[in-house]
Amino acid sequence: MNKESYLEEKIEQLKEACHTKGMRVTPQRIAIFKEVAKSCEHPDVETIYEAVKDKMPNVSMDTVYRTLASLEDLDMIFRVDNQLPKARFDADKTPHHHFICTQCNEVYDIFLESDEEINLPQNAKKFGRIKDVNVQIRGICNKCIEKK
Numbered sequence: 371m372n373k374e375s376y377l378e379e380k381i382e383q384l385k386e387a388c389h390t391k392g393m394r395v396t397p398q399r400i401a402i403f404k405e406v407a408k409s410c411e412h413p414d415v416e417t418i419y420e421a422v423k424d425k426m427p428n429v430s431m432d433t434v435y436r437t438l439a440s441l442e443d444l445d446m447i448f449r450v451d452n453q454l455p456k457a458r459f460d461a462d463k464t465p466h467h468h469f470i471c472t473q474c475n476e477v478y479d480i481f482l483e484s485d486e487e488i489n490l491p492q493n494a495k496k497f498g499r500i501k502d503v504n505v506q507i508r509g510i511c512n513k514c515i516e517k518k
């Protein structure tokens with residue numbers, strides 16, 4: 371799927387989710403969602419704000435916060451990891467994992483090969499039924515290693 375049609379599909383999904391939950395499909399909501407969905411970089415609030423501000427000068431940082439929270443409620447985006455210095459957002463709901471560089475805070479997506487499976491700890495099932503698994507790997511990314 372190319373990027374354009376991927377984005378269009380994501381926006382259709384957003385509109386549907388808004389309709390289902392009785393929320394308005396505002397241009398702001400679409401613009402902010404688009405910034406998260408089109409990026410592979412798991413942007414933080416400021417990055418999203420900077421990108422949207424150019425097109426919509428009326429948007430405040432507060433609007434971005436509130437809109438992101440509403441997009442989380444709609445289940446259209448999620449936060450990558452609460453141990454990062456700033457909240458980072460991801461709109462890709464296909465199951466994947468993250469490699470987080472502790473030096474530059476870059477978040478890389480890890481997709482499993484089709485024949486690959488994550489070995490869960492034996493005791494994981496003890497606590498209930500598992501819905502999904504999200505592995506966070508921390509390390510130093512190749513870009514940072516090369517810089518040294």
Ligand SMILES: [Zn+2]
Nearest residue numbers: 471474511514
């Ligand atoms: Zn790095």
Ligand SMILES: [Zn+2]
Nearest residue numbers: 460462466479
């Ligand atoms: Zn991701």
